[in-house]
Structure formats: C-alpha cells, structure tokens
Amino acid sequence: xxxxxxxxxxxxxxxxxxxxxxxxxxxxxxxxxxxxxxxxxxxxxxxxxxxxxxxxxxxxxxxxxxxxxxxxxxxxxxxxxxxxxxxxxxxxxxxxxxxxxxxxxxxxxxxxxxxxxxxxxxxxxxxxxxxxxxxxxxxxxxxxxxxxxxxxxxxxxxxxxxxxxxxxxxxxxxxxxxxxxxxxxxxxxxxxxxxxxxxxxxxxxxxxxxxxxxxxxxxxxxxxxxxxxxxxxxxxxxxxxxxxxxxxxxxxxxxxxxxxxxxxxxxxxxxxxxxxxxxxxxxxxxxxxxxxxxxxxxxxxxxxxxxxxxxxxxxxxxxxxxxxxxxxxxxxxxxxxxxxxxxxxxxxxxxxxxxxxxxxxxxxxxxxxxxxxxxxxxxxxxxxxxxxxxxxx
Amino acid sequence: xxxxxxxxxxxxxxxxxxxxxxxxxxxxxxxxxxxxxxxxxxxxxxxxxxxxxxxxxxxxxxxxxxxxxxxxxxxxxxxxxxxxxxxxxxxxxxxxxxxxxxxxxxxxxxxxxxxxxxxxxxxxxxxxxxxxxxxxxxxxxxxxxxxxxxxxxxxxxxxxxxxxxxxxxxxxxxxxxxxxxxxxxxxxxxxxxxxxxxxxxxxxxxxxxxxxxxxxxxxxxxxxxxxxxxxxxxxxxxxxxxxxxxxxxxxx
Numbered sequence: 001x002x003x004x005x006x007x008x009x010x011x012x013x014x015x016x017x018x019x020x021x022x023x024x025x026x027x028x029x030x031x032x033x034x035x036x037x038x039x040x041x042x043x044x045x046x047x048x049x050x051x052x053x054x055x056x057x058x059x060x061x062x063x064x065x066x067x068x069x070x071x072x073x074x075x076x077x078x079x080x081x082x083x084x085x086x087x088x089x090x091x092x093x094x095x096x097x098x099x100x101x102x103x104x105x106x107x108x109x110x111x112x113x114x115x116x117x118x119x120x121x122x123x124x125x126x127x128x129x130x131x132x133x134x135x136x137x138x139x140x141x142x143x144x145x146x147x148x149x150x151x152x153x154x155x156x157x158x159x160x161x162x163x164x165x166x167x168x169x170x171x172x173x174x175x176x177x178x179x180x181x182x183x184x185x186x187x188x189x190x191x192x193x194x195x196x197x198x199x200x201x202x203x204x205x206x207x208x209x210x211x212x213x214x215x216x217x218x219x220x221x222x223x224x225x226x227x228x229x230x231x232x233x234x235x236x237x238x239x240x241x242x243x244x245x246x247x248x249x250x251x252x253x254x255x256x257x258x259x260x261x262x263x264x265x266x267x268x269x270x271x272x273x274x275x276x277x278x279x280x281x282x283x284x285x286x287x288x289x290x291x292x293x294x295x296x297x298x299x300x301x302x303x304x305x306x307x308x309x310x311x312x313x314x315x316x317x318x319x320x321x322x323x324x325x326x327x328x329x330x331x332x333x334x335x336x337x338x339x340x341x342x343x344x345x346x347x348x349x350x351x352x353x354x355x356x357x358x359x360x361x362x363x364x365x366x367x368x369x370x371x372x373x374x375x376x377x378x379x380x381x382x383x384x385x386x387x388x389x390x391x392x393x
Numbered sequence: 394x395x396x397x398x399x400x401x402x403x404x405x406x407x408x409x410x411x412x413x414x415x416x417x418x419x420x421x422x423x424x425x426x427x428x429x430x431x432x433x434x435x436x437x438x439x440x441x442x443x444x445x446x447x448x449x450x451x452x453x454x455x456x457x458x459x460x461x462x463x464x465x466x467x468x469x470x471x472x473x474x475x476x477x478x479x480x481x482x483x484x485x486x487x488x489x490x491x492x493x494x495x496x497x498x499x500x501x502x503x504x505x506x507x508x509x510x511x512x513x514x515x516x517x518x519x520x521x522x523x524x525x526x527x528x529x530x531x532x533x534x535x536x537x538x539x540x541x542x543x544x545x546x547x548x549x550x551x552x553x554x555x556x557x558x559x560x561x562x563x564x565x566x567x568x569x570x571x572x573x574x575x576x577x578x579x580x581x582x583x584x585x586x587x588x589x590x591x592x593x594x595x596x597x598x599x600x601x602x603x604x605x606x607x608x609x610x611x612x613x614x615x616x617x618x619x620x621x622x623x624x625x626x627x628x629x630x631x632x633x634x635x636x637x638x639x640x641x642x643x644x645x
Contacts, residue, residue: 059594162637169633173625 014350015251017357018244023233030186044194056216068224072188079181079239100160116330140278164253171250185236187391192229238369259344270333277330514570515548536605543612550619576604
C-alpha cells in the first residue's frame with residue numbers, strides 16, 4: 001500500500017505566562033555601560049559633596065534635599081505612561097478573536113462539508129468507480145462550487161496573517177521604546193543606590209564631627225533617597241513585566257502565523273489531492289481554476305508553503321495514480337487539515353490562559369505602582385531636578 | 394493613308410528645317426536692333442513690377458503699424474490697470490500695517506490669553522510675546538525668539554490635527570496661555586532698576602532666564618509628545634515592511 005502524503009507535524013508552543021517581577025529582582029536587568037556608571041557615580045559624588053558643604057539649616061540645603069524627592073520623576077512618568085498601553089495590547093489580544101479566528105472556523109466548516117468520509121460511502125471506496133460512479137461525480141462536483149468560498153477564506157487568512165505581522169511590528173516598536181525607558185530607569189536606580197551608599201558613609205563620618213548635620217542628612221536626604229529608590233524599583237518591576245508581556249503577545253502571534261500558514265497549505269494540498277483522486281476514480285477532470293490561481297499567489301505570499309506544496313504535489317500525484325484506494329489519500333489530506341486546526345485550537349486555549357494570567361498579574365502590579373507614582377507626582381511638582389541627578393543621554 | 398508623295402514632301406520639309414537650324418535657326422534670322430528693343434521692353438516691365446511691389450510693402454507696413462499702435466494702446470491700457478491694481482493692494486497692505494484698518498484684532502492681554510481657546514492660544518501668545526520682547530533684556534529676548542520657533546512647531550502640530558487628548562490640551566493651554574505670559578508679565582512688573590539686583594537669593598534677570606529655559610524645555614517636550622503618534626506610526630510601518638518583505642513574512 002502506498003504511503004499517504006503527510007506533512008511534517010506542526011507544533012505550536014504557547015508561551016509561558018509572565019510571572020510577577022519583584023521590585024528587588026527588577027534592577028540589573030538592563031546592563032549599563034561601565035563608562036555610564038562611572039559618570040553617574042561622579043555625579044552622585046559631586047552632589048553629596050555639594051550637600052555636605054551646605055549649612056544644614058540653610059534654605060540651600062533644603063533645596064538640594066527637595067531635589068531628591070523629585071529624583072527620577074520624569075523617568076517614572078515616561079515608563080508609567082507606557083504601562084497603560086502595554087496592558088492594553090495583551091487585553092486586546094484576548095478580547096478580539098481576530099479575523100484569523102473567524103476565518104479558521106469558517107474554513108473548518110467548509111472543509112467538513114467536503115469531507116470524503118461523508119461524501120463518498122465506504123462501498124464506493126471498496127468497489128471502485130462503477131457502481132456508484134454518479135455519486136463520486138457529484139461529490140467531486142461539490143468542490144467546484146466550493147472553490148470560490150475556499151478562496152475567499154484563504155484570502156482572508158492571508159490578510160489576517162498580515163495583520164498579525166503588523167501587530168508584531170507595533171509590538172517591536174513599543175518594546176524598543178520600553179527598553180529605552182528601562183535604560184533610563186536603570187540609570188536612576190543606579191544613582192539612587194549610589195546616593196544611598198554615599199550618604200550612609202558620609203553620615204557615619206559626620207556622626208563624630210557634626211552630629212547635627214548627620215541627623216539632618218539621615219532624616220531628610222537619606223530618607224528621601226530610600227523612598228525614591230523604592231519608587232524607582234517598583235516602576236522598573238512593572239515596566240519589565242510589561243516588556244515581557246509584550247513579548248508573550250509577540251510569540252503568540254508568531255505561533256498563530258505559523259498555524260495560519262499551515263492551515264492554508266494543508267487546505268490547498270487537500271484540494272490538489274482531490275483533483276488527482278477525481279481523475280483516478282471517476283476519470284473526471286476536476287477543474288479548480290480559482291484554487292489553481294490561488295496556488296501561485298499563496299505560494300508567493302507564504303514562502304515556506306511553496307516548498308512544502310511542491311514536494312507534496314509530486315508525491316500526491318504519484319500515490320493517487322498508483323494507489324488502489326485513492327480515497328484514503330484524500331482522507332489523509334483532509335486529516336492533515338483537521339490536525340492543523342486542532343493544533344491551533346489547543347494552542348489558542350493554552351495561549352489564552354497564559355495571556356489571562358499575565359494580564360492579571362500585570363494589572364495588579366500596575367495598580368500597586370500607581371500609588372508610588374502618585375506620590376512621586378505629588379512630591380515632584382515643586383522641586384526641579386538638577387542635572388546632577390539625571391540620567392546620561 | 395499617306396502616299397509616297399506625302400512622304401517626299403515631309404522629308405523635304407524636314408531637310409529644310411534641318412538646314413535652317415544648322416545655319417543658326419530663328420536667332421540668326423532676328424536682326425540685332427530687334428533684340429535690343431526686346432531687352433529694353435523687358436527691363437521696363439521689370440521696373441514697373443518693382444515700383445508696384447514697393448507700393449504694396451509700404452501699404453502693408455502702414456497697415457501693420459496702425460494695427461500695432463492699436464494693439465499697443467490696448468496692452469498699455471491693460472498694463473496700466475494692472476500696475477494700478479498692484480499699487481492699490483500695496484497701499485492697502487501698508488495702510489493695514491500702520492494700523493489703519495479698524496478690523497485688526499486687539500493685542501491679547503494676559504487675561505485674554507487665559508481665556509483663549511486652544512486653537513488660538515498659541516498664536517495669541519506669540520503675538521503677545523512679540524509685543525513684550527522689546528522690554529526684555531537681550532538674553533531673555535533671545536530665549537523668547539527660541540520659544541517662538543518652538544511655538545511655531547506647536548501651532549503647526551495643533552493645526553495639523555495631531556492627536557490631542559484632553560490632558561495634553563490642558564497642558565498646552567496652561568503652559569502657553571498661563572505660565573509663559575505669567576512669568577514674563579511678572580518680570581515686566583519689576584522696575585527696570587531692580588532687575589539685576591539680588592532678591593531672595595537670586596536676581597529677577599536670572600529668574601526670568603531660568604523660567605524661560607524651563608518653559609522652552611517643556612514646550613519642546615510637548616512638541617515631542619504630540620509628534621510621538623506620527624513617529625510611532627512611521628516606525629511601525631517601516632518595521633512591518635521589514636518583517637513582511639525582508640524577513641520573508643514568516644516567523645523564523
């Protein structure tokens with residue numbers, strides 16, 4: 001018995017949900033260049049020296065401490081502004097079962113109506129052409145009437161694939177911007193941590209020489225520095241999570257694109273098989289012009305498809321012509337479509353689950369961070385941040 | 394049918410003609426005097442032709458001249474009218490520039506700026522700033538010029554239908570319609586003699602410079618924020634084309 005044409009099995013891997021990122025883990029994800037950290041450290045040293053030089057009771061001292069309360073305000077605001085959008089995207093991915101979902105459903109329905117196990121009875125299959133020739137003829141004629149519909153669906157799938165690609169292009173751009181925002185936050189976190197360590201050292205020194213100033217620094221500058229460090233870390237954690245969530249949506253899209261391509265390929269392959277089988281069974285020339293036209297366009301649209309189709313077509317012709325039971329070849333081709341669709345469905349269920357978990361975690365974290373951001377906004381409005389405490393470039 | 398006599402006669406005649414032609418033909422037969430008369434007559438005929446041709450040319454020239462004079466009159470009239478119209482327009486503009494037109498919008502004040510709708514606030518503030526510019530110290534006037542350039546961009550973006558949320562619109566109104574005129578008018582209220590003097594740890598001149606720098610930075614940030622939608626759209630389109638055509642359109 002001839003082997004039936006079989007596409008290599010397709011696996012669509014749903015990405016893992018993004019876990020909550022603890023603020024403590026958030027720092028250090030974006031690497032800072034050594035020259036940047038050197039510059040930032042120099043800034044911090046200059047700031048501390050300047051602060052210590054002021055009289056602890058003077059307004060100048062107060063002004064410099066105020067600058068700490070608004071440290072990183074801009075960076076936090078920028079990253080927070082993006083967090084609204086990155087939460088939006090995965091949510092939308094869940095809500096709209098994009099055009100692709102609907103097209104796949106329609107394709108399944110149409111393919112089921114053409115299923116050879118329903119259209120061709122078992123006896124036809126065993127006895128061959130003669131007794132039920134008319135029935136087989138009728139069955140294959142149904143392809144001709146369905147071809148326009150199938151072409152429409154395949155076109156819609158190709159458009160859906162383009163939409164997914166565009167979605168991913170937008171995600172790429174957003175991730176690039178988030179990455180830059182994370183770099184700025186990372187710099188501010190570095191500044192805050194260096195300030196913390198530097199002030200701590202200074203305070204220990206001053207405890208012996210100028211206890212009043214040591215107390216002032218500890219209660220104001222050091223206190224605000226630690227508060228801001230926490231704010232910055234919280235925002236960083238949310239941003240990192242959003243960054244990962246966007247990657248999750250992107251990976252989902254990539255898998256879905258693979259699924260769509262495979263669904264189109266298997267469908268076209270099944271129709272080609274039908275043409276060959278019809279010839280073998282009923283000596284009927286099944287002319288599927290629209291599908292033939294589609295072959296070339298599909299092949300152009302989907303590169304990976306064309307190679308697969310080429311190798312398959314040769315084998316289908318060979319087998320269908322040689323096979324004593326050509327219907328089995330056709331059934332196998334249909335099974336390929338079903339397998340692909342089942343894979344996509346399983347993938348979608350799992351992916352949806354991962355997406356929902358991610359969105360929930362992200363929503364929680366964004367909510368939590370809002371409190372910090374509000375504080376940063378409130379405190380930050382007054383003071384203006386000296387160049388001393390701003391990120392590089 | 395010709396007889397042999399006819400043939401004889403024809404041949405004889407032909408022979409005679411041949412003999413005559415050999416002897417010089419008709420030219421030799423005409424005497425010299427007759428030749429001269431003929432040439433003279435021909436010359437006279439030619440002379441009469443030249444005279445009449447000159448006459449025709451003269452008449453044509455006259456006619457052409459008259460037509461040209463007429464055309465020139467018409468063109469001259471039209472040109473004169475155009476020049477008059479241009480002059481009238483120029484005069485009207487000059488009249489408007491020196492403040493002759495009663496329809497000119499009054500110069501906005503700090504209060505009208507606060508009330509102005511978003512669509513007008515940027516332009517009004519620019520006009521107001523232009524009027525204040527003379528009273529400002531040179532460095533501040535330069536800052537105001539720079540702010541003016543950024544306001545041009547802002548105004549173009551608002552006019553171009555940039556994506557304005559209510560929050561952003563509020564920010565623009567506050568910054569351009571309130572804060573900017575606020576700080577400039579507060580400075581203008583300080584007597585000129587005291588502007589360089591130290592007050593509250595700094596001088597009014599320094600305060601104005603610092604405030605204008607802050608506002609400049611904020612307008613710049615607003616411009617960037619307004620443009621971010623268009624910038625993002627372009628980035629997405631370009632990335633999409635990359636993915637679709639360069640990277641083969643299928644996931645790796």
